[in-house]
Amino acid sequence: MVAKAIMNDMGWLWEGCTGYNIKAMKAYFSRWYFPGALYLGFSLMCAVFSCLMAIAFPEDGRAVNPFITLAVYLFPVISAYLFLNGLYILHTARAGRPSRGLGDDAVHFLLRRWSAQDRRLRGNVVDGENGKT
Structure with missing residues (x-):
């Protein structure tokens, strides 16, 4: 639960650094x-x-x-x-x-x-x- 909240909160940092949308990546690697x-x-x-x-x-x-x-x-x-x-x-x-x-x-x-x-x-x-x- 905590890791999921951290991943959702850090999504903007991931997207800003890599250019990939983290939700799209999680959906792709389902x-x-x-x-x-x-x-x-x-x-x-x-x-x-x-x-x-x-x-x-x-x-x-x-x-x-x-x-x-x-x-x-x-x-x-x-x-x-x-x-x-x-x-x-x-x-x-x-x-x-x-x-x-x-x-x-x-x-x-x-x-x-x-x-x-x-x-x-x-x-x-x-x-x-x-x-x-």
Whole structure:
């Protein structure tokens, strides 16, 4: 509450020093954009960490520790997933739709498709097929 009051009172100073309207910036970086930016940040952190681990623990024909080997191979995969999820969340936020995330949307898409296929197989009409409504 106090921080919000200080930000509102200091808005004129921010706008005078930078030329940006602080309310417009807060609206631009809203709650829809923040998760996407967070995912992209974690993705970058995982990518850097995987590079550092690959340099620090080279495979010389013998495994130093199986968990370290697993982490070296898993961090790029985790980084790629977080990067794609962040891009997807930013894309849906820019399109004006709040997103549940890439994994949840993929699961919901598959569930909708399977339920439509199930209705079609049971003889119920989906999307006005066969001239029925």
